[in-house]
Each structure stands twice: as structure tokens, then as C-alpha cells.
Amino acid sequence: MLTRLIGALAPRRTVHAHCDIPCGVYDPQQARIEAESCYKIIQKYNDSSDELFRARCIVVKEERADLAKHHIDVMWHDYFKPEHVEKFADLHETCWKASKQGSKVKQTVDINEAQKLLDLIDRIDHMWRETGGSTATRMQQLEPVGGAASDVAASAVKG
């Protein structure tokens, strides 16, 4: 009775009054790195005959594919703007396919599917570059961290 009453009164859907706190930092490489992990994991899975190792591959691949999907969705929902859609007619289609391909990679150990995911992410990457790319959405790294560290190492060797 109570459930029915609440059911009758309860709202049918949600209206959002949210803040995204858009930090403005976007880079499809985040998705690509996770997708590369999936690709390599599938290779290692297929090369191995160790059942335990193969089981771990499946688990980790699913995690990575999920992260790739998340990063694709962030590009789609948060980065791309209406004017980008006007510029690239296939933007929605590509993001949608990429997200779906992420699900496919979760399900399969077919390396071709992992390659398809990489290709779709690269298409998103292309659209990101053409709409501002890293100059618009990444902080400028004044001094590459790796470079500075190796300089220290080099001087230590010399010293």
C-alpha cells in the first residue's frame, strides 16, 4: 500500500541542477592509453597458456576497457560543444561507436576489436586537435619532468 502510494506520487524523472565543475582539461590520450592496455593484454592473453594468468588478463582488460569508455564519454559529454558537432558531422556517431566498441573490447579477446577501438579513439583525437587540441585543453609543461630528471642523472654521472 505504502509502496503503491509512493509510486503514485513519486516523480517520473530527474531534473539536474548540477555543477560539472568543468576543469577544462581534456585529452583523448587518456582513453587511448587504456585502449592500448586492452590491446596489449589481449596479445598477452593469446600468447599465454597459463590459465591463472589468462583469467587475470580478462579481469584487467575489463577494467581498462571500462576506463577507456569513461574517458571517451568525458570527451563526448564535456569537451565537445555544439560548434564542434557542426564542424564534424560524424562526431556523435564516432563517440557513440567508440563507446560501444569499448563494450565490445570488454567482451572479447579478439585483437581486431581492440584495434577498432584505437582507430575510433584516434578519430576523436583528430577532432580534438582540429578544435583546439592541447593548446586549448592542456596546461603547458614548461620543463618536461623526464628531461629535468635525466639532466640530474647525467650530471651525477659526470660529477
Next chain:
Amino acid sequence: MGHRNRGAAALALAGAAVLVRAPGGTAIRRVRRSWDWRMAVEGGSMLPALRPGDWLLVDPHGFDQGRPAAGDLVVVPDPRLTERWLVKRVWAVDPDGRLDVRGDSPAASTDSRTFGAVDPATIVGRPWLRYWPIRRGGRVG
């Protein structure tokens, strides 16, 4: 049982609020046409006017009699992802008729400052009555 009584009271209060503040047959019609458009507020960008968890009736014909103006509450699809609906307030109407929508709590809101002005043709409806919680039940907007 307490919940049940509260639920019934909410209905009664919603009804009373309508009848008292908007006499005439139009109010009842408004409830009827809004009844399928019961929506829950999620997030705090509309504080203090709307709180997360508020239940609202949204009138799908709320702007039939007049165009939205600055100060009106609106439910609009997020232009970046149209299946997601937002509740915001019209901040300004651009010369071309598009709506600049903002949260009442700008620091906690993602709105036209991020996604630009919205097309008034996309408006889902006009929130006009809060029916839950009862204590704060009544007209909104």
C-alpha cells in the same frame, strides 16, 4: 502509516495551494496536465529556491500564454546531452530569442556560461509547484 498520512497530506496541500492561489478551473487543469511531469531535483545549483530532493510539477504548456522571460524557471534539455534535463532560471533573453539560463547558485551551477544560450523551442516545461516536502510545498518560480 505515518508515511501514508504524509503522502496524503502532500496531495491535499498541493491541491489546496493550487486552489487558494490560482482560483478557477485552470488550476485543476494545470495539475492534470502536469501530473505526468513530476520531477525530482538533483543537485544544488538552484539553491535556495529549489533544494535537492524537491519534487516538482512541471507544466508542459507553461509558456503557451507567453514567452519565457528573465526570472522564469525552466526545464530544458542539456544542449550537450539532450536526454539529460536541467532545471534553471532564465537569466536573460538574447536579442535572437535564445535563452541565457543560469543556476540561482552560480558558483555551483553549470549553465549557459558553459554551454551557451538555449533554444526556447527545446523547453520541456515550466516548474510551478513543489509538492514535496510538504512543509515547503506550494508555488515555485
